[in-house]
Amino acid sequence: MTETLDPEDHKIITLARSARARNGSAEGAAVRDETGRTYVATNVALPSLELSATQVAVAMAVSSGAASLEAVALVSEADEPGEQDIAVVEDLGTATIFLAGPDGVVKGRYI
Numbered sequence: 001m002t003e004t005l006d007p008e009d010h011k012i013i014t015l016a017r018s019a020r021a022r023n024g025s026a027e028g029a030a031v032r033d034e035t036g037r038t039y040v041a042t043n044v045a046l047p048s049l050e051l052s053a054t055q056v057a058v059a060m061a062v063s064s065g066a067a068s069l070e071a072v073a074l075v076s077e078a079d080e081p082g083e084q085d086i087a088v089v090e091d092l093g094t095a096t097i098f099l100a101g102p103d104g105v106v107k108g109r110y111i
Helices: 007-023 053-063 083-090
Strands: 028-033 038-042 044-046 049-051 069-075 096-100 106-110
Touching (some): 007 028, 007 038, 007 096, 038 053, 049 053, 069 083, 083 096
Antiparallel strands (some): 028 038, 044 049, 096 106
């Protein structure tokens, strides 16, 4: 999928790619809240806790006072966001989720 992205949307995709690459994780995510602040995370895979990168990034935003999200970027090999990713974003209202591959090419846009 080729599309022109807003510079701020391109930025969160780049941040999510960087987090994924830096940590060698399966996923990287970045979220932008209603004030423009960004939160970046990777998935957590521990014996007692497993969270998607989107869940971690949203939790970071909420714990920092975010009331809603403007956009979410998820970088993953997956062909679509997981149900848990969509659900956690919807907990804060409606935001666009950009799904991109490790190369940064957007594979889909979900609202």
